[in-house]
Amino acid sequence: MRALLVVAHGSRRAASNDEVRALTEQLRPQAESEFGHVACAFLELADPLIPDGLQQCLQAGAKDVVLLPYFLSAGRHVTEDIPNIVAEFTTAHPTLNVHISPHLGTEPSLPAALLQLAIN
Amino acid sequence: MRALLVVAHGSRRAASNDEVRALTEQLRPQAESEFGHVACAFLELADPLIPDGLQQCLQAGAKDVVLLPYFLSAGRHVTEDIPNIVAEFTTAHPTLNVHISPHLGTEPSLPAALLQLAIN
Numbered sequence: 001m002r003a004l005l006v007v008a009h010g011s012r013r014a015a016s017n018d019e020v021r022a023l024t025e026q027l028r029p030q031a032e033s034e035f036g037h038v039a040c041a042f043l044e045l046a047d048p049l050i051p052d053g054l055q056q057c058l059q060a061g062a063k064d065v066v067l068l069p070y071f072l073s074a075g076r077h078v079t080e081d082i083p084n085i086v087a088e089f090t091t092a093h094p095t096l097n098v099h100i101s102p103h104l105g106t107e108p109s110l111p112a113a114l115l116q117l118a119i120n
Numbered sequence: 121m122r123a124l125l126v127v128a129h130g131s132r133r134a135a136s137n138d139e140v141r142a143l144t145e146q147l148r149p150q151a152e153s154e155f156g157h158v159a160c161a162f163l164e165l166a167d168p169l170i171p172d173g174l175q176q177c178l179q180a181g182a183k184d185v186v187l188l189p190y191f192l193s194a195g196r197h198v199t200e201d202i203p204n205i206v207a208e209f210t211t212a213h214p215t216l217n218v219h220i221s222p223h224l225g226t227e228p229s230l231p232a233a234l235l236q237l238a239i240n
Contacts, residue, residue, distance in 0.1 A: 013193075072190065107233045
């Protein structure tokens, strides 16, 4: 089974973390045909942290995880911190295959989404 | 004339700011039918800052500006800092009408965009 883990930075502001959780709920119905488990996790400041999110994927029976960085730019969090956390987890759990997808800021439909916001 | 100003946080990392500039360039052809001037600006750490971006809108002949917060969550930057900077500018330049659109994190097509990233 393949799981989808949306990973955001995490905030001291609970409402910001709840925005990510709500987005994940919105995503779930669209994702269910491809992913048997859909959840979110946070780099810091909010639960679950990435290792806990990956552990939940394992417990749900996932063999493969697509980790989707919910970040607008490829800063250190995207290029170093997340890959390092994933590498540490998969070293300890070698049966799990984690693929880190491109971060949100690279999505080709983003300009059209922005334009929709601007026009409406 | 109506202008579109995409406003991002700004980063010490030049490549992150260039990602925003590139996105604005991608947006321009799609936006030109609605907006006579399309540009980006930054809350801090990168040029142009928001007041300079608004000034450029004025100089381009804009009477109205849609300011689009390129932020994923409604933290203090979105709820307080950007509105305060805009209010200060429009007090000094009362002929310019600035509308702040909802921030990117609220865009209804975002879940579908995320799923595209995860699947591809």
